[in-house]
Structure formats: structure tokens, C-alpha cells
Amino acid sequence: MSSSPSLLSTDPASDAVRTSPNVSPSRDFSGLWVPLVTPFRDGAVDHAALSALALRLAAEPIAGFVVCGSTGEAASLGDAEQQAVLATIAGVAPGVRRVLGISGYHLGDTAKRLRALVDAELAGVLLPAPLYIRPSQAGLLDWFQQLADASPVPVLVYDIPYRTGSTLARDTLLALAAHPRIVGIKDCGGDFGKTRALIADGRLQVLAGEDAQIFPTVAEGGCGAIAACAHVQTARLARVITLLRQGRLLEARALWQPLLPLIEGLFEAPNPAPIKALLSGRGEMAGELRAPMTDAGAALTARLLALDAALSSGD
Numbered sequence: 011m012s013s014s015p016s017l018l019s020t021d022p023a024s025d026a027v028r029t030s031p032n033v034s035p036s037r038d039f040s041g042l043w044v045p046l047v048t049p050f051r052d053g054a055v056d057h058a059a060l061s062a063l064a065l066r067l068a069a070e071p072i073a074g075f076v077v078c079g080s081t082g083e084a085a086s087l088g089d090a091e092q093q094a095v096l097a098t099i100a101g102v103a104p105g106v107r108r109v110l111g112i113s114g115y116h117l118g119d120t121a122k123r124l125r126a127l128v129d130a131e132l133a134g135v136l137l138p139a140p141l142y143i144r145p146s147q148a149g150l151l152d153w154f155q156q157l158a159d160a161s162p163v164p165v166l167v168y169d170i171p172y173r174t175g176s177t178l179a180r181d182t183l184l185a186l187a188a189h190p191r192i193v194g195i196k197d198c199g200g201d202f203g204k205t206r207a208l209i210a211d212g213r214l215q216v217l218a219g220e221d222a223q224i225f226p227t228v229a230e231g232g233c234g235a236i237a238a239c240a241h242v243q244t245a246r247l248a249r250v251i252t253l254l255r256q257g258r259l260l261e262a263r264a265l266w267q268p269l270l271p272l273i274e275g276l277f278e279a280p281n282p283a284p285i286k287a288l289l290s291g292r293g294e295m296a297g298e299l300r301a302p303m304t305d306a307g308a309a310l311t312a313r314l315l316a317l318d319a320a321l322s323s324g325d
């Protein structure tokens with residue numbers, strides 16, 4: 011897992027693009043975010059494994075953690091469990107910025123949960139469209155505006171139609187960019203024209219939300235990524251983003267292309283089963299998931315372990 015100087019280390023000047031110019035630090039979400047898995051053991055959250063994972067990743071060049079996102083299996087965690095997960099991460103890595111995933115379909119309840127975060131010391135919240143309902147664009151606009159009004163911290167819109175059932179239209183996102191608390195988007199929208207339009211507009215920070223889209227998104231002007239693959243090969247991924255933001259395309263591509271088989275493998279079964287299997291194979295946690303999630307299977311796990319090991323030995 012070590013990274014050799016030849017590929018990954020940097021001279022100070024080469025790492026100059028760490029944050030976005032002209033963006034206040036508290037509203038800057040650029041860089042590589044790790045949407046943490048939630049380790050389970052014998053059916054319960056394994057806080058020891060979670061602490062060890064957060065500590066390991068805190069030493070890597072990341073922008074922060076996304077807690078209780080889709081990769082964190084938030085849908086299978088009760089409220090008390092979510093709070094405990096957040097507390098564990100804040101306890102072991104207090105210096106690492108935290109974004110909390112908040113999803114739901116009841117506007118009032120979701121707003122209440124947001125208002126309750128006033129003392130949670132979060133960098134932001136990650137907010138998807140209401141699940142299951144499939145409202146009109148006007149309804150979606152209203153959902154995000156009302157929740158952004160209620161949020162005590164900056165909001166990243168989570169555009170993920172294949173999970174929520176709702177597509178956020180380009181004009182809806184551009185209208186949301188006018189809200190003072192909406193600062194960015196985690197882009198799983200599957201429409202690169204929309205991605206480009208948001209980057210060109212410039213008001214929202216665009217973060218790739220699909221692991222395979224990290225390179226094209228940042229190469230076209232996005233500022234980072236929230237990606238499950240960042241649990242492993244973290245320094246290499248962070249370096250790809252830094253190099254792209256510096257316009258060093260060929261160097262970035264040389265680091266990126268060897269990652270693709272691993273990234274593809276990590277999404278051959280529903281996320282987060284493969285990344286949990288890989289972390290389990292590395293001895294970092296049990297590979298347990300909560301129903302209805304099912305495990306990644308022995309063959310995929312073995313392939314992921316081999317790909318990860320080969321990347322690490324080639325650094």
C-alpha cells in the first residue's frame with residue numbers, strides 16, 4: 011500500500027492547486043472525498059474497525075469524509091446508529107472535514123433533521139432528491155430550496171437519478187445555484203452535457219460522484235470527487251485530481267489508466283459490497299453488509315484484491 015516517490019510524491023510547487031481560488035475555505039469542497047463504508051460485525055456497527063479505517067485515511071491526502079452516504083449504507087442505519095458513526099469518526103479524526111448524507115422523502119422531517127445539525131461541526135450536508143416520489147422540476151426546486159433554508163451548513167446537491175427516481179434538469183440545477191447555501195453538486199447524473207453546463211456556469215463546485223467519471227469530470231473543470239474507490243489507492247487518486255487541476259494531463263492519465271480495472275470491478279456488484287469485500291480481504295474489517303445488500307462473491311473479491319495489490323506494488 012505504500013506509494014513510491016516516483017509516482018505519487020510531489021514537490022511543493024506541484025501541489026499548488028489544493029483548493030479552488032476565490033472560494034472561501036468553508037465553501038470549498040475541492041479534492042478527494044471518501045464516502046466511508048460502515049463496518050458491521052455480528053450485525054452491529056463495528057466502531058473499532060470504523061475508527062481504524064478513519065485513522066488510516068486521515069493520513070492520506072483527502073479533502074474529507076462523507077459519512078452516512080450510499081456507500082455508508084445509511085438506509086440500513088437507525089438514527090442513533092448514524093449519530094454514533096458520526097461521533098466515532100469525529101472522535102478519531104477531528105481535523106478531517108465531514109459531510110453528512112441526509113436523505114428522505116418527508117420534507118418536514120428532513121428539514122427537522124437538518125436543523126438539528128447546528129452543533130454537529132459539519133463541513134456540509136449531501137442532499138439527494140426525495141426518494142421514490144418523483145416530483146416535477148418545480149417540486150424538486152422547492153424541495154432543495156426549503157432544505158437549504160433549513161440547513162445550518164453548506165449543501166451539496168446529490169444528483170443520482172438511478173437511486174432517487176428523479177432527474178434534476180439542467181435548469182433546475184442552475185436555479186439552485188442561486189441559493190446562497192447550495193455550493194456544489196455530487197454528480198451521478200449520467201448526462202455529461204449537464205456536467206459541462208454546470209462547470210461552465212461556475213457557481214456550483216462540481217464533484218464527480220461516479221468513480222469512472224473522475225478523470226473526465228476534473229479534466230473538464232470539475233474540482234474533485236466523492237468516490238467509494240478512494241478507500242484504496244487513495245494517494246494515487248488524489249494525485250490524479252491534483253495533476254488534472256494543474257493541467258498536467260499526461261501525468262494524470264499515466265496514473266489514472268491503471269486504476270480502471272479496479273474501479274470497474276468495484277461496481278460489478280452493488281456498491282458497497284465490492285469495496286467492503288476488498289477492505290475485508292485486506293484485513294481491515296469484516297465484509298458484512300445489511301440486508302437487502304448481498305456480498306460480492308469470492309471470485310470478484312479475489313480479483314479486486316489482486317488488482318489492488320498489483321497497483322500498490324507498481325507504485
Ligand SMILES: O=C(O)C1=N[C@H](C(=O)O)C[C@H](O)C1
Nearest residue numbers: 045079080081219237238281
Ligand atoms: O456514497 C457515495 O456517496 C457514493 N455513491 C455512489 C453510489 O451511489 O453508489 C458511488 C460513489 O462511489 C460513492
